[in-house]
Amino acid sequence: MTGKDKEYGSETDPVAALGKVMGEAAQQWQQGWSDWVATLAPSSDAEAPGGTFAQPKIGVDPARMLEAQAELWHDFQALWAATTARMMGKEAESVIEPESGDNRFRDPEWSDNPIFDFLKQSYLLNARWLRRSLAGIEGLDRAEAEKLDFIGRQIVDAFSPGNFALTNPVVLREMQETKGESLMRGLRQLAEDIENSEHGLRPRQTDMDAFEVGGNVATAPGAVVHETRVMQLVQYEPSTETVFRKPLLIVPPWINKFYILDLRPDNSFIRWAVDRGYTVFVISWVNPDESHAALSFDDYFRDGILAALDAIERGTGERQTTAIGYCIGGTLLSAALAYMDAVGDDRIGAATFFAAQVDFEDAGELRIFTDEAHMEALETKVREKGYLDGSDMAGTFNALRANDLIWYFVINNYLLGKEPPAFDLLYWNADSTHFPAQLFIDYLRNMYQRNNLARPGGFELLGEKIDLGRIGIPTYIQASKEDHIAPAASVFKMTRLFGGKKRFVLAGSGHIAGVINAPAKKKYQHWLVENDAVYDDFESWFADAAEHPGSWWPDWHRWLSRRSGKKVPARKPGEGGLRVIEPAPGSYVKRRG
Numbered sequence: 330m331t332g333k334d335k336e337y338g339s340e341t342d343p344v345a346a347l348g349k350v351m352g353e354a355a356q357q358w359q360q361g362w363s364d365w366v367a368t369l370a371p372s373s374d375a376e377a378p379g380g381t382f383a384q385p386k387i388g389v390d391p392a393r394m395l396e397a398q399a400e401l402w403h404d405f406q407a408l409w410a411a412t413t414a415r416m417m418g419k420e421a422e423s424v425i426e427p428e429s430g431d432n433r434f435r436d437p438e439w440s441d442n443p444i445f446d447f448l449k450q451s452y453l454l455n456a457r458w459l460r461r462s463l464a465g466i467e468g469l470d471r472a473e474a475e476k477l478d479f480i481g482r483q484i485v486d487a488f489s490p491g492n493f494a495l496t497n498p499v500v501l502r503e504m505q506e507t508k509g510e511s512l513m514r515g516l517r518q519l520a521e522d523i524e525n526s527e528h529g530l531r532p533r534q535t536d537m538d539a540f541e542v543g544g545n546v547a548t549a550p551g552a553v554v555h556e557t558r559v560m561q562l563v564q565y566e567p568s569t570e571t572v573f574r575k576p577l578l579i580v581p582p583w584i585n586k587f588y589i590l591d592l593r594p595d596n597s598f599i600r601w602a603v604d605r606g607y608t609v610f611v612i613s614w615v616n617p618d619e620s621h622a623a624l625s626f627d628d629y630f631r632d633g634i635l636a637a638l639d640a641i642e643r644g645t646g647e648r649q650t651t652a653i654g655y656c657i658g659g660t661l662l663s664a665a666l667a668y669m670d671a672v673g674d675d676r677i678g679a680a681t682f683f684a685a686q687v688d689f690e691d692a693g694e695l696r697i698f699t700d701e702a703h704m705e706a707l708e709t710k711v712r713e714k715g716y717l718d719g720s721d722m723a724g725t726f727n728a729l730r731a732n733d734l735i736w737y738f739v740i741n742n743y744l745l746g747k748e749p750p751a752f753d754l755l756y757w758n759a760d761s762t763h764f765p766a767q768l769f770i771d772y773l774r775n776m777y778q779r780n781n782l783a784r785p786g787g788f789e790l791l792g793e794k795i796d797l798g799r800i801g802i803p804t805y806i807q808a809s810k811e812d813h814i815a816p817a818a819s820v821f822k823m824t825r826l827f828g829g830k831k832r833f834v835l836a837g838s839g840h841i842a843g844v845i846n847a848p849a850k851k852k853y854q855h856w857l858v859e860n861d862a863v864y865d866d867f868e869s870w871f872a873d874a875a876e877h878p879g880s881w882w883p884d885w886h887r888w889l890s891r892r893s894g895k896k897v898p899a900r901k902p903g904e905g906g907l908r909v910i911e912p913a914p915g916s917y918v919k920r921r922g
Contacts, residue, residue, distance in 0.1 A: 408424045411424060427449075427453060436498060438498035476697045486736060491736075537756060542586075542760070545753075547913075548594065551913035560612045563611045567608065571899060573607055573890065578612070578634075580634060580653065581613075582657040585761075587611055590611070597847075610650075614762070616917065619716065626664065638676050645900055649676055651889060651892060653682075656685055656840075667800055668795050670801065671796075686820055688780065688822035692776075693816045695814065711769055716763040723761040729813050783797070803831075808836070809837070810836065818866070834855055835857075852880070
């Protein structure tokens with residue numbers, strides 16, 4: 330028997346059975362890790378297949394290295410002494426503890442068993458030593474230092490003792506309880522992932538058959554009322570008898586599907602906004618293929634935002650709207666607002682930004698992938714294909730949080746032999762979208778490499794050189810405290826670049842949970858400054874900010890409701906000047922990459 334039909338349990342000698350398992354495991358792991366490392370490992374040749382970015386040229390200060398080695402040796406002496414004491418039944422203080430939020434060692438066995446406690450602490454000491462040694466290297470520019478830190482973190486994360494069967498107490502316990510069946514199941518899942526992967530090994534994060542877009546996610550009632558080559562416009566059914574006069578247009582990122590805003594009824598931002606009395610329209614971007622290769626910012630602005638505003642005016646009779654831009658959708662919305670001010674288009678009266686950036690000088694770890702050598706290699710690749718594959722982009726984002734989005738599933742799926750959990754957020758995360766070639770190249774070069782949008786006249790939209798300082802409408806700017814994609818300090822720079830009156834709010838958690846935090850959940854917190862003071866930087870603002878429990882959504886609603894006009898009878902999709910094309914969430918969002 331082969332594949333899934335192989336029954337290792339039929340082996341009469343348990344030692345021989347385990348030997349067979351371990352032998353096949355070695356072969357499977359060798360192939361799997363070779364495929365996966367090729368997608369992450371730095372290459373000294375930017376043209377090399379699988380190369381992620383060029384390694385910085387570094388020199389090592391022998392004196393500094395000797396000092397670091399001496400410090401590490403001192404720490405290990407303390408650890409050996411503490412472990413010896415514990416082996417003799419005595420109490421001993423830990424030399425080092427995992428950082429807050431590090432869940433890899435939360436099983437009690439990592440602390441209760443002196444051997445596994447030693448493995449844990451020795452790993453943490455080595456990891457700290459490596460990260461500090463890399464951070465102390467002199468002669469690097471900022472970009473090189475960030476690359477080196479990223480490489481170091483990937484190495485540190487990969488060599489955690491929890492990632493290996495024989496040094497993970499949870500895995501060993503599961504193997505013992507299942508008589509090795511857990512490892513056999515894991516091998517079968519590993520083989521399936523290798524067989525089904527076209528872009529290097531990617532552990533499954535969830536059961537992709539457990540969810541259906543429009544079935545049990547993206548279920549808010551509504552209809553597609555307009556479409557172009559780049560988007561479908563979804564209008565949602567009202568849930569109140571009256572609504573605010575000004576409709577609300579949401580511009581989500583095109584690198585993810587919009588239904589992060591409508592995962593479940595109990596955490597759907599779209600449903601919550603509808604229930605507050607807003608007429609909600611959402612842009613659902615196309616999942617592009619090679620036929621969309623030449624699409625640019627101009628196309629996404631003209632056939633996306635401008636086309637949506639035209640349709641909303643026809644459908645509701647209202648010329649003026651309010652708008653939300655999420656992540657890269659907010660970057661596009663900011664450019665759109667500057668353009669519209671320049672040409673006298675006042676159809677957006679107030680704007681909200683979720684985790685969006687317009688100044689990319691301090692744009693987080695994604696900057697390490699935008700050096701010139703890497704960009705040239707990427708540009709060649711995406712021009713040949715016509716788009717950046719969504720799975721490649723997802724792999725990059727996963728690498729930024731490797732412990733949570735890669736290694737957790739390696740352990741769960743392959744070492745413990747468990748199926749990944751059925752989790753709607755991870756389904757959405759895996760339901761990736763492509764990025765049109767020209768738009769992708771323009772985005773990285775104009776924003777991450779040259780920071781053109783932040784410079785007056787530095788970025789051009791539909792032939793107009795734009796200036797963000799001309800945005801005079803009220804803006805509500807949200808950032809998240811632990812956001813690794815749009816760092817709070819980077820998002821805060823909007824307050825210095827935009828004209829008009831601004832309100833800045835900092836949410837707890839990260840890029841997704843900081844935004845999608847329904848008030849009924851009573852989770853996390855947010856920070857606000859209740860005065861009109863102008864702050865030069867995020868740190869000064871945060872020093873004065875007051876912490877409030879729970880979601881920031883009610884604060885946003887109070888802010889936007891005062892800028893959304895009086896109440897009018899509720900509007901239903903298809904009742905105005907627009908016809909219903911198909912039920913929400915539409916067909917564009919259902920296209921898989």
